[in-house]
Structure formats: C-alpha cells, structure tokens
Amino acid sequence: MQAVLDYLKANEPRFIRELCDYVRFPSVSAQSHHRPDTEAAARWLVDHCESIGLKASLCKTAGNPVVIARTARAGSSTKPRFLVYGHYDVQPAEPLELWKTPPFEPRIEGRSLFARGASDNKGQHLAHLNAVEAYLKTGTELPCELTFVVEGEEEVGSKNLAPFLRKNRTDLRCDAIVISDTGIPDLKHPALTYALRGIVALEVKLAGPSRDLHSGIYGGTVDNPAMALCRLLAQLRDKNGRITVPGLYDDVAPLSAYERKQLARIPFDAAAYRRSLGVPKLFGERGFTPQEQRAARPTLEINGLTSGYQGEGSKTIIPAWASAKLTFRLVPNQSPEHIRKLVEKHLKRLCPPTVRLEIEGGHGGEPYLVSPTSPLAQAGLRALKAAFGHEPVLLREGGSIPIVTDFKKVLGADALMLGLALPDDNAHSPNEKFSLDAFAKGMRMSALLWQELAGC
Ligand code: BES
Numbered sequence: 297m298q299a300v301l302d303y304l305k306a307n308e309p310r311f312i313r314e315l316c317d318y319v320r321f322p323s324v325s326a327q328s329h330h331r332p333d334t335e336a337a338a339r340w341l342v343d344h345c346e347s348i349g350l351k352a353s354l355c356k357t358a359g360n361p362v363v364i365a366r367t368a369r370a371g372s373s374t375k376p377r378f379l380v381y382g383h384y385d386v387q388p389a390e391p392l393e394l395w396k397t398p399p400f401e402p403r404i405e406g407r408s409l410f411a412r413g414a415s416d417n418k419g420q421h422l423a424h425l426n427a428v429e430a431y432l433k434t435g436t437e438l439p440c441e442l443t444f445v446v447e448g449e450e451e452v453g454s455k456n457l458a459p460f461l462r463k464n465r466t467d468l469r470c471d472a473i474v475i476s477d478t479g480i481p482d483l484k485h486p487a488l489t490y491a492l493r494g495i496v497a498l499e500v501k502l503a504g505p506s507r508d509l510h511s512g513i514y515g516g517t518v519d520n521p522a523m524a525l526c527r528l529l530a531q532l533r534d535k536n537g538r539i540t541v542p543g544l545y546d547d548v549a550p551l552s553a554y555e556r557k558q559l560a561r562i563p564f565d566a567a568a569y570r571r572s573l574g575v576p577k578l579f580g581e582r583g584f585t586p587q588e589q590r591a592a593r594p595t596l597e598i599n600g601l602t603s604g605y606q607g608e609g610s611k612t613i614i615p616a617w618a619s620a621k622l623t624f625r626l627v628p629n630q631s632p633e634h635i636r637k638l639v640e641k642h643l644k645r646l647c648p649p650t651v652r653l654e655i656e657g658g659h660g661g662e663p664y665l666v667s668p669t670s671p672l673a674q675a676g677l678r679a680l681k682a683a684f685g686h687e688p689v690l691l692r693e694g695g696s697i698p699i700v701t702d703f704k705k706v707l708g709a710d711a712l713m714l715g716l717a718l719p720d721d722n723a724h725s726p727n728e729k730f731s732l733d734a735f736a737k738g739m740r741m742s743a744l745l746w747q748e749l750a751g752c
Pocket residue numbers: 416417450451452453454477478479492495659661693694695696697698
C-alpha cells in the first residue's frame with residue numbers, strides 16, 4: 297500500500313498536467329455547437345484510461361457517449377465490485393467577460409487550478425483514476441474490481457444514462473457506487489454526503505402579439521408579455537420564502553429534531569457566508585436555518601429570464617414574447633413527475649387571458665437519501681479520516697445528481713458520495729477552480745477506500 301501512496305506523491309506534477317489537458321476540452325453539454333468538443337473529451341478520457349491499464353470503451357447513446365473503463369477481470373473472481381461514477385460534461389462558461397483568464401485555458405495560481413470543469417467534475421473523477429493507476433503501475437493488487445462510468449450529460453439531466461444502465465444492468469452489477477461530485481466545508485472537514493435534493497426543470501413562455509410592436513403606437517391596448525411574466529413569476533413565491541404552488545409541500549418529509557441538531561453542528565458562519573456571496577442580506581424560507589434551507593427544503597429559482605431588446609441603447613417595443621427557465625429543488629419524499637403536474641396546473645390557473653402560456657418540460661431527478669451509518673458509509677468515513685487527517689462530517693447537500701436514484705433502482709446499489717469540491721470552487725460560476733490539495737487528498741482517499749470497502 298505504501299508503494300501506491302508513494303506513487304501518487306511522486307507523480308503529482310504529471311497528474312496536474314493531465315488534469316490541465318482534460319479541462320482544455322470545452323465539453324459543454326447544454327450547447328449543441330460544443331458537441332464535437334464534448335466527444336473529444338470523451339475520447340481523451342478513453343485513451344487516458346487505456347494508458348493507465350484499464351480496459352476502456354466509448355459507448356454510444358442517443359446523446360453524448362458514456363465512457364466505460366474497467367480493471368481486468370479474472371474469470372472466477374469473487375472480489376467485490378464497485379462502480380465509480382463521474383461526468384466529463386461541464387456547465388456553460390458564460391458570462392465569459394467575468395473570467396480572469398479564459399475558461400478553457402487552465403491557469404494555476406498557488407494551490408488552485410482555474411478552469412471550467414476543474415472541480416465539477418473532471419478533477420474529482422480524475423483523482424479516482426489516478427489512484428487506480430497507482431495500483432496498476434506499482435503492481436499492487438486491488439482488493440476489488442472497479443468499473444468507471446463517466447457520462448457526458450449530467451449537467452443537462454442525465455436522460456440517456458438510465459436507459460444505458462438498464463441495457464447493461466448485468467454487466468454493471470456491483471456492490472456500491474462511489475461518487476465524488478459533491479462538496480466539503482473545508483480541507484479540515486472532509487465529508488460524506490448522504491442526501492441530495494431532486495430537481496424539476498421547465499421553461500415557461502408567454503406569447504403575446506405576433507411580432508414585436510411599436511410601444512407608442514400600440515402601448516395601452518395589448519398586454520405586455522414581459523410584464524405578464526413578471527407578475528406570474530412573482531406570485532410563485534411568497535415573502536416568507538414559501539413556494540405558493542398548491543400541494544407542493546404535501547409530501548415533504550419533515551426534518552427530525554435529531555437531523556436539525558446534526559445540521560446545526562456543521563461549521564457555518566452566516567455573516568461570512570453572506571459576505572462571500574456579496575448579498576446585502578440572506579433570504580430563505582422562514583422558520584429554517586440557512587443549512588436547513590439549502591439542504592432539506594424545497595426551493596424555486598429563476599435560472600434565466602429573457603424578453604425584448606437586450607442590446608445597446610433603447611428600443612421602444614412591446615415584445616412578442618417573454619420566457620423564463622425555472623428549476624424547483626425537491627426533497628424526500630417529493631416526486632418530480634407529481635410536482636411537475638402541480639406546477640403546470642398552477643401556472644395555467646395564474647396565466648391571464650391576454651397572453652398564451654407555453655410550458656416546455658425540461659429534465660427531472662428524484663431526491664436521494666441513504667443511511668449514513670451503513671457499513672458502506674463507515675468504510676467511506678475511515679478512508680476520509682485517514683486521507684485528510686481530520687474527523688469527517690456528514691452532509692446533506694442542496695445540489696442534485698439525477699442518476700443516483702437510477703443506480704439504486706436499476707442496479708440495486710447505494711451511492712457512497714465523497715466529494716472534493718470546496719465552497720469557494722465557483723461551481724457553475726465564472727472562475728471555477730479546483731484545489732490541488734483536495735486533488736492530492738482525494739487520490740489518497742480513493743487509494744485507501746478500496747482497502748476499507750473490500751474489508752467491510
Ligand atoms: N456536482 C453537482 C451536484 C452537486 C453540487 C451536489 C454540490 C452536491 C453539492 C452536479 O454537477 C450538478 O451541478 N448537478 C446539477 C444537476 C441538474 C442540472 C440536473 C444541479 O444540481 O444543478
């Protein structure tokens with residue numbers, strides 16, 4: 297085992313160079329013009345996996361390909377089998393002018409590597425690949441069989457991965473899924489995440505006149521779709537931060553006194569948090585702490601809002617349409633299909649007769665909650681403690697990884713979520729970065745994890 301850890305240390309500069317190569321691909325799944333770049337990232341990953349001694353393939357789906365890479369299988373092996381999940385797609389980098397250096401030209405400053413996708417999620421799954429490489433290249437026997445499943449559509453809802461899992465369920469059967477795609481409060485508090493929020497995404501469009509109209513000639517006689525949309529959206533959340541969609545809270549699992557106590561133990565400074573985000577005052581559902589609001593309560597956000605003229609100067613028009621991209625975050629036991637129906641019904645009821653409502657269904661994902669005391673979780677906690685040198689904490693996270701519930705349903709396997717992202721990594725924001733210390737500790741954690749998992 298020492299040989300593995302020594303190998304990781306000795307090869308760190310090369311691992312960093314390889315991460316730089318990986319993040320140079322603008323694999324933005326939301327933007328179709330990046331489709332070739334996204335496929336190139338997948339091909340780079342296949343080549344990389346092959347070069348470290350894994351058997352790798354690029355698997356076609358209806359969307360972006362899935363990369364499968366596995367350790368060589370002895371026919372009669374009775375070793376436990378684990379999947380490692382990650383995603384090579386990234387969020388759009390816009391607004392580009394807010395990046396200190398271009399998003400796909402990696403820059404190292406101190407112990408941080410800046411680039412879109414460095415933290416979410418290329419650096420995190422590369423840490424696991426580096427650990428496997430260390431085993432294979434030092435001739436150290438792995439106590440388990442590993443299959444990497446790295447997809448290219450996580451950031452757009454993973455809709456082609458569930459069918460892929462169903463088709464390959466025999467081949468992919470395993471004892472558990474290991475995922476590093478969540479966060480830690482800081483390097484002194486490594487974390488096991490045992491819950492994620494679910495999601496419902498949709499686009500709401502209000503269509504008015506058949507074309508943009510002169511706002512002087514026609515203004516006063518027809519409704520303005522942008523105005524109507526503002527009014528409609530403003531009604532979706534009240535001043536206490538509660539979503540107004542009837543029935544939305546019906547299935548929400550209440551927080552137990554025990555969980556509230558545990559959440560309150562996570563290091564959190566509300567004033568520092570507020571300052572770090574640059575807001576004059578925090579806002580959230582009344583009656584809950586910020587930790588509770590973002591981990592265990594449903595929310596609604598407008599992710600994008602578009603209408604009318606957005607160019608330089610002014611243009612006096614009544615826009616023909618207005619649209620908004622919305623996402624609801626869900627908690628156990630809310631169902632995305634049911635919530636989507638409730639939302640659509642409510643929007644139809646609120647829509648005034650002066651405009652036409654069009655709802656485009658986006659993606660969805662179920663909330664996830666798993667026991668933090670299982671033998672699996674205990675093994676994860678031991679590996680975290682040994683690699684980081686600090687006692688780990690248990691987290692519920694507000695983000696979503698839509699495929700985790702499909703892993704459970706299709707493969708019957710639980711997810712062990714051991715993330716490496718820091719709160720100031722700027723995931724989904726300009727100037728995303730990954731901590732090279734988290735990278736190094738993550739590789740060690742992965743190397744130690746296979747020993748812990750095989751023994752449990
Ligand atoms: N890595 C995140 C998920 C995450 C972030 C979980 C922080 C916990 C803490 C992932 O890449 C992500 O951003 N997922 C999307 C999914 C959506 C597009 C379906 C999300 O949560 O917005």
